[in-house]
Structures are given as C-alpha cells and as structure tokens.
Amino acid sequence: MPTTTIAGQAVEVNDEGFLTRPDQWSDDLGTELARLIGIELTADHWKLVRFLRDDFAHQGETATLRRVSTQTGTPIKSLFDLFPGKPAKKMAYVAGLPKPKGCV
C-alpha cells in the first residue's frame, strides 16, 4: 500500500488515495482531508461524518448515499449541497473509509 503524508501524519492509502486503515483517522485528519478536496467542515458535515464512522464500525462497510440519507434524516439534496459532485465518495474519503460498494 502506498503511504502519503497528510497533516504531518503518514497514512496508508489505496491507489485512488482513499485511506485504507480507519484506525489512522482522527478529527484533525478528517478536517484536513476535507480541506484537501475543497470542503470546510461545518456542524452539518460533521454529523454525517460521525454517522459514517459509527455505521462503518457496526456494519463493516461504508454506508451508501441512500443509507446516509434515510438513517440520518438528511434529504438527498442536502447531501449534494454539502459534498458537491460525488457526495458518497467525498463523504467516505473525509471519514477515512473505503468508498461505498452498494449500487443504491
């Protein structure tokens, strides 16, 4: 696995740049990952990132956009507003998780 240095910390990433070890993630790292993809995290972002982390810990896989929307009660449109373009992948990246595998 390649490594890269983010916020002064060496982290393992896959060939797309997603973190491969969820245990290397921290709030500070999440803030920096978001900044690197042009997002400044607000309380609304954090609520989703925390859900993703918690859900991954229980389910063993990254929540799809639909799951994030239904489980957190956040309209899909808001997810696109908060993480523009590719919300599911961007959210997973900021949360230090693999991109979701599910189709819907």
Next chain:
Amino acid sequence: MTTHADQTTPFVPRFDAPESQGRKLAIICSKGNLDMAYPGLILANAALGEGVETHLFFTFWGFDMINKKTSGDLKFTMLGNTATHLPQGLGGIPGMTHLATSQMKKAIADLDVPEVPEFLDQIVGSGGHLWACRMSADMQHLTEGDLRDDVEGIISASDFIELTEGAQLLFI
C-alpha cells in the same frame, strides 16, 4: 512499496478532475414492467452520484413510471419471461402476477432499494431531470396534471435529442 511520504503534496483522489466534467447521460425509459423500471433508475442514480448530468425520457409504457396513478403499482409477470426458468403455463394462473410482483418488491426492499416513486424522488433530489414524451402523452390522453409534479415537461422526441446534445445514451 510506493511512498508519497516524502512529497510535499499529499496524494488525494481526483474527485473533480477536469476530464470528467461536463459528462451527460440520457436514459430513455420505454417499459412499464416493474423489473424493467429499475435498470434505468439504478443507472440514473449512480450517474448522478458521480456528478454526471442525467436526463430521463419516459416514452410508451415507460409512462407508467411517471403517471401518478400507476407509478407505485408497476407489476412483474412471469409470462413471456423465460429467465424465471419456470413453466410458462404457471404464469397464466390467476393471481400469479400479483404473487411474482410481491416477491420481487420484497427482494428489492430487502436490499434497501426504494419503490419506484420514492426512487424518482431520490433521483430528482440528486439533480436528475425527468421528461415525458409528447406522442405517448397524446396516445394515452394524458396531460401534465396526470404526471408527477417534478416532470419538467412533455416534449417532442426532437426536443429531447436537442437538449441531450453530446450525451451518452441508454435505451431501456
């Protein structure tokens, strides 16, 4: 082992790479069976999640997907579908279409995939565009009032071709 640790620039996914900008997808939905409604919905949803501008054009039996009266009541039948690998005669037994439909709906719900009306809500919420075919509307004597409120218009085939200029196209 590759290392980027000594580089000053962190290795970050290229979410907004310029070469992936401006991609458009047009999906023509021409079927009104439950099983044939889903491929278009799933692909549209996936494309929107990848930041692709997506337009769905509903024509002929595909109108059942956006007609408020039928959208939540699409059916699956074994008749004419050899992929069930069951005797075709079974499909003609009264109640069999209802049973097959219920089973398919359950299988879809078990995957946490929404029913057709809710799926279209999600697609529109993701920025997808819904269009209805003029000729189909005229044939079925339907107007905008019969269709979901988020259908952006009843347009001609030429209008659709024009507004999806440069798009990749799927016919389902």
